[in-house]
Amino acid sequence: MDLLWTISTILLLCSLLSILWKGFDRRRNRSCYLLDFVCYKPSDDRKLSSELCSDIIVRNKRLSVPDYKFLLKVVVNSGISEDTYGPRSIIEGREECPTHDDCVDEVDDCMYRTLDELFLRTSISPIDVDVLVVNVSMFAPSPSLTSRIVNRYRMREDVKNFSLAGMGCSASPIAIDLVNNIFKTRKRTLAVVVTSESIAPNWYYGTDKSMMLGNCLFRSGGCSFMLTNDPSLKHRAKMSLKCLVRAHIGANDDAYSCAIQKEDDEGRVGFHLSKSLPKAAVRAFAENLQRLAPKVLPVGELALYVLRGFRHRLWRSKEAKTDAATAAMVNFKSGVDHFCLHTGGAAVIDAVGRALGLTKYDVEPARMTLHRWGNTSASSLWYVLGYMEAKKRLRRKDRVLMLSFGAGFKCNSCLWEVLRDLNDGGAWEDCIRAYPPQTLVNPFMEKFGWVKEA
Amino acid sequence: MRAVPLPRFLSSVELAYLNVVNHLLAFPIIPVMVAVLLQVLELGPDELIAHWSSLGIDTIHALCTIFTVVVVATAYFMSRPRPVYLVDHACFRPPRSFRVPFATFFEHASLVPFFDEKSVRFQVRFLESSGLGEETCLPLANRYIPPCPSMEAACAEARLVIFSAIDELIAKTDLKPRDVDILVVNCSLFSPTPSLSAMIVNKYKMRSNIMSFNLSGMGCSAGLISIDLARSLLQAHPNSYALVVSTEIITPNFYAGNERSMLLPNCLFRMGAAAVLLSNSRREEDRAKYRLLHVVRTHEGADDRAYRCVYEEEDGEGNSGINLSKELTTVTGEALRANITAVGPLVLPVTEQLRFLASLVARRLLGARGGKPYIPDFKRAFDHLCIHAGGRAVIDELQRSLGLPAALVEASRMTLHRFGNTSSSSLWYELAYIEAKSRMRRGDRVWMIGFGSGFKCNSAVWRCLRAPKAPVDGPWSDCIHRYPVHVPEMVKLL
Numbered sequence: 001m002d003l004l005w006t007i008s009t010i011l012l013l014c015s016l017l018s019i020l021w022k023g024f025d026r027r028r029n030r031s032c033y034l035l036d037f038v039c040y041k042p043s044d045d046r047k048l049s050s051e052l053c054s055d056i057i058v059r060n061k062r063l064s065v066p067d068y069k070f071l072l073k074v075v076v077n078s079g080i081s082e083d084t085y086g087p088r089s090i091i092e093g094r095e096e097c098p099t100h101d102d103c104v105d106e107v108d109d110c111m112y113r114t115l116d117e118l119f120l121r122t123s124i125s126p127i128d129v130d131v132l133v134v135n136v137s138m139f140a141p142s143p144s145l146t147s148r149i150v151n152r153y154r155m156r157e158d159v160k161n162f163s164l165a166g167m168g169c170s171a172s173p174i175a176i177d178l179v180n181n182i183f184k185t186r187k188r189t190l191a192v193v194v195t196s197e198s199i200a201p202n203w204y205y206g207t208d209k210s211m212m213l214g215n216c217l218f219r220s221g222g223c224s225f226m227l228t229n230d231p232s233l234k235h236r237a238k239m240s241l242k243c244l245v246r247a248h249i250g251a252n253d254d255a256y257s258c259a260i261q262k263e264d265d266e267g268r269v270g271f272h273l274s275k276s277l278p279k280a281a282v283r284a285f286a287e288n289l290q291r292l293a294p295k296v297l298p299v300g301e302l303a304l305y306v307l308r309g310f311r312h313r314l315w316r317s318k319e320a321k322t323d324a325a326t327a328a329m330v331n332f333k334s335g336v337d338h339f340c341l342h343t344g345g346a347a348v349i350d351a352v353g354r355a356l357g358l359t360k361y362d363v364e365p366a367r368m369t370l371h372r373w374g375n376t377s378a379s380s381l382w383y384v385l386g387y388m389e390a391k392k393r394l395r396r397k398d399r400v401l402m403l404s405f406g407a408g409f410k411c412n413s414c415l416w417e418v419l420r421d422l423n424d425g426g427a428w429e430d431c432i433r434a435y436p437p438q439t440l441v442n443p444f445m446e447k448f449g450w451v452k453e454a
Numbered sequence: 455m456r457a458v459p460l461p462r463f464l465s466s467v468e469l470a471y472l473n474v475v476n477h478l479l480a481f482p483i484i485p486v487m488v489a490v491l492l493q494v495l496e497l498g499p500d501e502l503i504a505h506w507s508s509l510g511i512d513t514i515h516a517l518c519t520i521f522t523v524v525v526v527a528t529a530y531f532m533s534r535p536r537p538v539y540l541v542d543h544a545c546f547r548p549p550r551s552f553r554v555p556f557a558t559f560f561e562h563a564s565l566v567p568f569f570d571e572k573s574v575r576f577q578v579r580f581l582e583s584s585g586l587g588e589e590t591c592l593p594l595a596n597r598y599i600p601p602c603p604s605m606e607a608a609c610a611e612a613r614l615v616i617f618s619a620i621d622e623l624i625a626k627t628d629l630k631p632r633d634v635d636i637l638v639v640n641c642s643l644f645s646p647t648p649s650l651s652a653m654i655v656n657k658y659k660m661r662s663n664i665m666s667f668n669l670s671g672m673g674c675s676a677g678l679i680s681i682d683l684a685r686s687l688l689q690a691h692p693n694s695y696a697l698v699v700s701t702e703i704i705t706p707n708f709y710a711g712n713e714r715s716m717l718l719p720n721c722l723f724r725m726g727a728a729a730v731l732l733s734n735s736r737r738e739e740d741r742a743k744y745r746l747l748h749v750v751r752t753h754e755g756a757d758d759r760a761y762r763c764v765y766e767e768e769d770g771e772g773n774s775g776i777n778l779s780k781e782l783t784t785v786t787g788e789a790l791r792a793n794i795t796a797v798g799p800l801v802l803p804v805t806e807q808l809r810f811l812a813s814l815v816a817r818r819l820l821g822a823r824g825g826k827p828y829i830p831d832f833k834r835a836f837d838h839l840c841i842h843a844g845g846r847a848v849i850d851e852l853q854r855s856l857g858l859p860a861a862l863v864e865a866s867r868m869t870l871h872r873f874g875n876t877s878s879s880s881l882w883y884e885l886a887y888i889e890a891k892s893r894m895r896r897g898d899r900v901w902m903i904g905f906g907s908g909f910k911c912n913s914a915v916w917r918c919l920r921a922p923k924a925p926v927d928g929p930w931s932d933c934i935h936r937y938p939v940h941v942p943e944m945v946k947l948l
Contacts, residue, residue: 019526140670142766144671144673155755160682166645166647168649177665181690182690248663248664251660260646263606269605287662
């Protein structure tokens with residue numbers, strides 16, 4: 001019967017189309033687009049010059065002269081400029097006894113300023129936000145920081161909010177991972193992520209050297225960014241997430257305890273950075289790269305890597321094969337155009353740059369971010385990205401790799417593809433023309449240069 | 455320009471309407487199918503074969519049709535979200551040496567130098583009618599006079615409660631830590647760096663590609679937030695195991711001041727922890743205890759009154775503590791109403807939904823003349839209820855506003871009595887109570903309701919797949935024979 005044939009053919013076609021559509025729709029849902037990001041720029045009265053740092057250090061009467069010298073040495077050699085920012089409570093002399101309001105105000109200022117601008121720039125209303133994630137490692141008040149945002153912006157009742165804490169300097173990719181996983185289960189979802197760090201309640205005022213480094217390196221900073229998996233917003237998006245890799249080597253006791261918050265011998269809480277930190281970083285780095293490389297590198301480069309590996313094993317088996325050497329055998333620049341490295345410190349940036357075979361041009365954004373903003377913990381990656389954008393380096397189809405390390409010990413990375421030519425100045429707007437500066441040497445080297453010889 | 459949020463009324467009507475409409479399509483189809491079936495049954499087998507042959511369907515055509523139907527059905531079932539199973543759960547069993555009977559609490563409060571006499575009397579008076587028993591537990595640091603809340607002591611408490619719960623879960627489920635793909639930990643008032651999730655990864659030597667998340671500051675309802683997160687992650691990753699750990703660390707949160715509204719947490723919060731193993735692996739279908747049906751989260755933070763009712767702040771002397779406002783029970787009731795408006799359409803039978811909708815419409819159109827608000831009969835949707843044991847007043851308020859019989863809130867009251875307010879893990883102690891009492895049957899539906907700072911009200915609905923065999927090994931093993939106890943309105947201490 002012709003009618004029956006027609007009906008059944010139509011049914012067959014419809015079912016095939018619906019299967020294809022389901023598959024295609026699911027692939028669309030797997031996308032994660034970065035609509036925009038806004039880096040935090042504190043007010044100028046919060047700038048921490050080396051002179052001010054020195055005054056703050058000297059205020060701690062428990063320290064001896066060798067301790068002062070050690071700290072000044074760290075400050076002078078840190079690669080951090082005179083324009084980084086600190087919390088108001090520390091500048092005003094309350095570093096040893098910050099009030100709860102001091103801590104809350106510090107985080108509120110960052111969150112609200114960046115979110116106000118983010119909503120303005122994207123023309124998206126807070127009521128439309130479906131998912132809200134905040135990560136601030138060392139401060140988690142009740143109600144949570146996400147609740148503070150929900151209250152301030154009068155967000156919806158059914159907004160899914162998550163407040164991450166204790167996740168260290170590599171928490172940005174963790175927050176992106178969380179949102180990305182939710183995107184796989186919901187269509188047309190809008191997510192806002194705020195990442196920052198709290199310095200005011202975590203100032204260390206004891207005498208343990210391993211805990212004083214944090215005081216010298218960490219600076220105020222933060223970032224708010226908006227993600228979506230809605231394909232209709234793709235034309236407005238800046239970047240698209242390609243892959244994300246998390247490596248957690250906390251199973252190793254040395255790695256777990258190499259960057260840890262604890263009490264010193266006198267009962268004062270500080271952030272201890274041990275001498276085994278670089279080794280843990282290398283291990284976590286290698287672990288991450290092993291899983292990242294196949295996802296990021298072109299097939300040709302992977303084949304070459306395998307060949308080099310064979311050759312290394314056959315003809316140079318006597319040489320100790322370090323993880324860093326293994327990493328150097330791979331040319332990441334074949335699959336990645338720009339590198340956002342966590343600004344943990346000048347030594348960290350240089351070490352990672354060497355391991356990846358990067359040039360001065362490649363590590364410049366990270367070095368300049370360290371110089372201008374200091375180590376802003378989890379949000380540092382965004383300042384580095386902001387530098388690249390302000391320098392108009394990001395062109396359509398470029399691939400950007402974000403790489404960060406954090407307490408735990410973790411190494412997390414994510415690869416983005418740029419969707420259109422980007423040229424916003426962002427937080428770097430007023431100073432990008434001065435970068436890169438002629439010299440990164442601290443201008444107070446003359447005044448405090450004696451510490452290097454001492 | 456900021457958009458105006460949909461009024462709750464409209465969104466609840468919309469939800470109810472959508473649900474009814476979805477079922478409405480079934481209404482004409484069912485009678486038609488019944489009619490066709492009756493017609494077919496009337497025919498004899500010869501006539502059936504004659505009808506079939508007259509259609510002129512040949513073998514190939516029939517095969518193609520069957521093949522298409524099978525392919526479409528397979529694709530449909532494969533594309534549906536994988537079910538999330540609760541394999542098992544375990545709670546921390548505090549050793550008897552951690553007990554804080556009323557007399558101990560009274561004595562310690564009197565001896566510490568920072569409480570004035572009024573504060574001591576206030577705390578003890580509150581304890582008299584709090585619904586807590588004499589076996590609730592506080593950590594070691596709180597038992598010193600004065601308490602010594604160091605970070606080391608807080609970490610020690612964390613290790614004790616969390617590792618005990620996880621060890622018990624491993625023993626119950628034969629879980630290999632290296633098989634854990636997802637780890638979600640929530641602890642509201644203590645978040646060291648590295649996080650508690652990193653502490654667990656370190657202790658149990660978990661894999662380097664584990665997806666771990668540490669939630670903090672999210673209050674007493676964070677247990678269900680962690681379940682929600684684990685569910686989302688499981689839906690994105692097939693064949694995975696998720697370990698969810700909920701706890702509250704008491705050590706760093708002792709309030710050492712005299713502000714009344716901030717003294718209440720000292721009286722209510724006690725040690726506890728729970729570890730839950732979730733999975734979406736088909737292998738676990740045979741031994742899983744429950745299946746997760748729904749998780750609904752409601753956040754009332756946009757309302758200032760709700761936002762401020764559980765608030766961490768410093769008193770006039772600089773002592774940090776959690777301020778519980780007098781409007782807590784009212785706010786709890788409102789948050790619950792908002793949450794059940796969202797849960798209702800998912801779980802209530804259609805008749806109850808229609809009655810609720812009719813009452814809502816009548817009240818909106820006719821005001822007070824529309825009659826009293828119809829409260830859906832949730833007993834028809836659930837067999838067991840686990841309400842966060844936040845305090846006696848909260849449980850009383852919920853019992854009143856939902857019209858619940860005493861039997862349905864028994865698990866909450868008894869958990870409050872035996873363990874105190876253990877924050878996000880209290881729901882698991884309550885579930886353990888119901889199991890220990892051998893009341894759980896296969897097919898039973900359990901509704902967990904958690905409340906917390908923000909102000910949030912979160913719900914999870916579970917269906918029992920496998921009733922645990924008596925005697926159940928759990929935190930109630932040594933005392934279930936004494937329960938339920940009558941909890942007096944007031945225990946005279948002063």
